[in-house]
Amino acid sequence: MVDKALGGAGLRGQVAGQTALCTVGQSGSGLTYYGYDISELAAVAEFEEVAYLLAHGELPNAGQLAEYKARLKQLRKLPQALKDVLERIPASAHPMDVMRTGCSMLGNLETEADFGEADQHIERMLALFPAIVVYWYRFSHDGVRVETDTDDDSIGAHFLHMLHDKKPSPLHEKVMHASLILYAEHEFNASTFTARVCASTLSDIHSCVTGAIGSLRGPLHGGANEAAMELIETMQNPDEAEQTLLGMLERKEKIMGFGHAVYREKDPRNAIIKQWSEKLAAEFGDSRLYDVSVRCEEVMWREKKLFCNADFFHASAYHFMGIPTKLFTPIFVMSRVTGWTAHVKEQRANNRIIRPSADYTGPAPRPVPPIAER
Numbered sequence: 001m002v003d004k005a006l007g008g009a010g011l012r013g014q015v016a017g018q019t020a021l022c023t024v025g026q027s028g029s030g031l032t033y034y035g036y037d038i039s040e041l042a043a044v045a046e047f048e049e050v051a052y053l054l055a056h057g058e059l060p061n062a063g064q065l066a067e068y069k070a071r072l073k074q075l076r077k078l079p080q081a082l083k084d085v086l087e088r089i090p091a092s093a094h095p096m097d098v099m100r101t102g103c104s105m106l107g108n109l110e111t112e113a114d115f116g117e118a119d120q121h122i123e124r125m126l127a128l129f130p131a132i133v134v135y136w137y138r139f140s141h142d143g144v145r146v147e148t149d150t151d152d153d154s155i156g157a158h159f160l161h162m163l164h165d166k167k168p169s170p171l172h173e174k175v176m177h178a179s180l181i182l183y184a185e186h187e188f189n190a191s192t193f194t195a196r197v198c199a200s201t202l203s204d205i206h207s208c209v210t211g212a213i214g215s216l217r218g219p220l221h222g223g224a225n226e227a228a229m230e231l232i233e234t235m236q237n238p239d240e241a242e243q244t245l246l247g248m249l250e251r252k253e254k255i256m257g258f259g260h261a262v263y264r265e266k267d268p269r270n271a272i273i274k275q276w277s278e279k280l281a282a283e284f285g286d287s288r289l290y291d292v293s294v295r296c297e298e299v300m301w302r303e304k305k306l307f308c309n310a311d312f313f314h315a316s317a318y319h320f321m322g323i324p325t326k327l328f329t330p331i332f333v334m335s336r337v338t339g340w341t342a343h344v345k346e347q348r349a350n351n352r353i354i355r356p357s358a359d360y361t362g363p364a365p366r367p368v369p370p371i372a373e374r
């Protein structure tokens with residue numbers, strides 16, 4: 001059924017399948033994973049608990065969580081052939097292209113031969129994605145071959161440790177847990193739908209995830225956190241932010257990090273990451289980017305009734321933790337791989353190839369003219 005308020009373009013408002021994983025905006029603005037509200041998950045859980053939930057349908061108990069984390073830790077070592085490929089990618093490459101190539105190469109080295117192996121490949125991708133992007137980044141930018149099998153307790157801490165050559169503070173580790181939880185799953189968004197379409201052809205799990213990474217890369221989707229950072233860093237203070245935004249709106253430019261295809265009033269992830277950004281700004285000792293972001297939020301709501309989506313305050317939060325802007329969207333990948341792969345398994349469990357129809361708008365039938373007459 002087409003939701004008239006949303007219209008049919010971009011398949012908006014049309015039901016394209018079923019899922020037990022997630023609800024988006026069902027009560028206007030809520031977000032749940034397997035029935036659990038993300039606000040509660042982000043407040044009390046570690047990201048690995050949510051990754052387990054999405055993989056197995058239930059939250060782990062303490063023993064299951066410890067086993068799961070221990071397994072993930074053991075999977076952090078990059079195969080030499082993958083390191084060789086990463087070392088050949090230039091520093092000028094976009095890290096999302098590195099993620100795409102890294103995932104694809106992993107599929108060549110550790111191919112999913114049978115769908116029964118899916119869980120082991122999913123755990124390997126989850127464990128290895130931070131290493132793929134940081135190994136390339138540190139090698140191409142600093143000339144360092146970073147050690148990827150760290151003993152960090154969590155994926156977020158592992159990522160920050162490799163990036164900065166030191167273990168992160170408890171605050172930064174906690175923010176990474178919350179951030180990765182917020183990004184983990186979001187129903188039939190563009191990248192997840194890409195993964196499901198690929199899965200519906202009975203393709204392998206690395207192909208599904210590689211395609212999804214390509215869809216997430218665009219600035220209308222995951223790439224918006226990076227684009228938001230590029231915008232706010234040009235703003236010296238809230239008044240300047242206001243003038244910049246008013247000019248952009250006047251010129252009908254899109255402001256990345258605002259608006260949403262499903263939510264109408266607010267994105268429930270925003271308030272959570274905004275709070276963390278405020279805390280990080282205080283720790284950082286310079287709240288310019290936070291203050292500028294708050295003014296952007298006020299102006300966009302006042303002028304256009306557009307609200308911050310999950311990406312906007314992620315920009316300042318990641319920046320305060322010393323994460324280079326171009327690594328923002330790869331963090332989204334490290335998290336969303338849990339949602340993508342859960343959808344792949346769900347699609348496989350009740351599959352029919354996804355193949356919609358199109359309304360034809362081309363020329364009426366006509367004969368092929370001889371080449372000399374064209």
Ligand SMILES: CC(=O)SCCNC(=O)CCNC(=O)[C@H](O)C(C)(C)COP(=O)(O)OP(=O)(O)OC[C@H]1O[C@@H](n2cnc3c(N)ncnc32)[C@H](O)[C@@H]1OP(=O)(O)O
Pocket residue numbers: 012219220221222224253254255256257258259260261262306309310311
């Ligand atoms: C984690 C995520 O992937 S969240 C999404 C991240 N993406 C972004 O932040 C990119 C910026 N936002 C956008 O481009 C859009 O809001 C999308 C892609 C998220 C949703 O697109 P749609 O569903 O087509 O948006 P929607 O139908 O609500 O747009 C309504 C109007 O608001 C405008 N609008 C929507 N978002 C914005 C924005 N960020 N800046 C300026 N105008 C906007 C649209 O241009 C449209 O105007 P029009 O009616 O004159 O054409």
Ligand SMILES: O=C([O-])CC(=O)C(=O)O
Pocket residue numbers: 183185186188189190221261262309310
């Ligand atoms: O649902 C969407 O269209 C985009 C989004 O917020 C996400 O994927 O997290």
